[in-house]
Amino acid sequence: MINQNILSLKQSSTLLINEKVKELRTKGREVSHFGFGQSPFPIHASIVAALRENAENNHYLPVAGLEELREEIVLFLKKHQNIKTTKESIFIGPGSKELLYQSILIFDADFLIPKGSWVSYIPQIQAKGGTYHILDTNFENDFKLTAHNLETFFKNKSPKKQTVLILNSPNNPTGAIYSKEEYKALAVVCYRYNTVVFSDEIYSQINFSQGYSPSISEHYPEKTIVFGGLSKVFSAGGYRLGYMMLPQEMQPLQNVYKSLFSETFSCVSSPIQFAAIKAFEYHPNLQNHVAISSAILKSISEFIFKELSAIKIECTKSEGAFYMLIGFNRYKSAILKLGISGSFELANYVLENYDFAMLPGVDFGFEKEELFFRIAFVDFNGKKIMDAYKLNEIMGAAFLQQHAPNVFLGVEKIKEFVISLKA
Template sequence: MSTSTPSHSQAAQTAAAAADSIFRPEDAVLPQLHTLATSIIRSFDTEASAIEGMLKLTLGEPDFATPDFIKEAALRSLANNRTHYAPNAGTPGLRQAISDYLARRRSLHFPAEDIIVTEGASEAISSVLTALLHPGAVLLYATPAFGLYANVAKLIGVESIAIDTESTDFILTPDALDAALRSIRGRDAVLVLNSPNNPTGVTLNEAQLQGLAEVVERHAVTVLSDEVYAEISYDERPAPSIAQFAPDRTIVVDSASKSYAMTGWRLGFFAAPHNLAAQLAKVHQIHVSTAAMFTMDAAQTAYEQGDASIDLMVETYRNRRDYLVDSLVGLGYDIVRPTGAFYTYVHVPDEFDGSSFDYARLMAREAKVAGVPGEAFVDGPSRYFRFSYAASSDDLHEAVARLRRFRNR
């Protein structure tokens, strides 16, 4: 008796059934997700938190409470049942308040129709980069830098170029930018500019920004200016913006989080040139639809009435900066003196043989003081770590006392 062999279709069905039986949903995610690491800032903060008695100078989280007049505005909004869907781009009142604030405080002139309210600055950055980084485009950013920019590029699947600024005192120079743009001539580019900078606290002045703007105008590049720390500036108040010099090329991203101690409210915005704003708004609508109406009402009050609150907090940050910087220098640390934000970037002592991760772990274990390893802000090993002085004066004094014992051990 002859033995029949399975038909081609039967074999295909059998193979498909076998494949289905071993299918794992985790294998179906975007391949680039496997190359994305979780935030080192958050993961190291969690690691340090497990040590009893830890004093953390890790997160960029203002220790101030949201001012009462802003919270009261939210309560009024809730009492008036402002709990339904808001317009996708934001309430007209908030968009106008932001427009007026930018003109009043920052000498930036964006009409309300070109301002899109987002779920914090992180969503604004993600939505803008998603819209601009088409296949073949390139993301450029200066390092050290907040990790979100490169991660969005990886997620989208486009090339990114990190411009190292350590040799120029952590300042992006026109020559370095021009060289990077020349290397990708013929391709569209997006430049992310973060000033004041996280993690260094370095703030670009008007002359430096004008020099960068002149380079931008010669190339096919759009600028995303991340200005979440613009109000927390010590030499020029607030920090200047490249949008003052290249307004037709610049999208400004900001939020209420740092300026008004509203991190948990998740309320940000981007302001864009008129011919871009409506297109970028489509991506925001797809990503989150809209922010919550009562948080928009609270933010409207902040932007309308919050100037004095900003100034008070910034003066407090200035005093904390001066104390921490002077103390660290007195302990023998080499630091990048911050002119904005609420971070100081500290060099690992030369006598220590290891990475910033190694030093941060040693410092956490022996001094019970936590900073963020510099590996969170560069691709590869680092010899720096970041301290946040968005902490109480008592905590900063205690941190210095612990570090003094640690350095003298």
């Protein structure tokens, strides 16, 4: 008999859309792929060289991770994210996604998920038979959770269990970033209700205005667990290495985590951990590499925002990562005439009829009738666009049409769809 919690899960929406697009492209369809969020930029040569140099290392490493790597992450967090910790507080796992899931397994809690959150948080909670609540957010605030809305939840619900709030900034799916002031206000409420925070900071350095994004752990260090990794900032999703940082107050959980890790993934691949040391040393050349990628993503997000806002599509203002939420709610009556009432159906309609792939808001905690969609604007050759950017840092429409043709064409396809609704 299969565990019913597992049986009710579907394949990850992001991976599913990626497979669907690949299938359509093999049939000759020219699909603009805005559905899958993988960094398009090349991994830095220094990280690849470190992996190559350690390829023959076939030893099992400590369950918590390679000591030298954990020491380097401590320095990285202090220097590049303004977070102070110790190597004993750092744990290495096969991706931050896995570390988040292991943490969800460990905590017997009610989980709080802001509307407009990453697709895997809720399925991971469902997999263990856990309980969760979707917290209200709104478009006017780019779907960031406010202290007022969090306070309102506690006043209305009065949870009997420990609560765990999962926050993600820069945010997937909106691209929004919480400011220090917003985090300070949220920290006050979390402290008042003794709430644990899982702070997903996997995109921290992909920030369009500064070198890193604020962390709520600065304002609520007692009960904030920070998660990060290689996949987004360092363009190394396939390396599958993440880290988590336990706060000082939760150090008694070290053995709990080690026990669970030892009975599941044991340890992360040895060569990958040695290569990760080079990544988290974050030398100036690598910092420049990340800064250039962020500048390119910023220009692309601004282009999309301008073009889609002009035709009255709702757009969140992306400040980091490589996502934006767009909404067709102003065209609901015309879309209803197509026989479509939900975001899932509309995403399929646009893919089949306009060769544009996006993910429906229902996968991110929205009601199915809310016509919001995540777009990931990374369907381009990262190396080629980086080379072109270094020669000419002006990135207008003509530059994008030449060096990110799928992104440019995708925006044109959305315009075409909207024009058809007006006809």
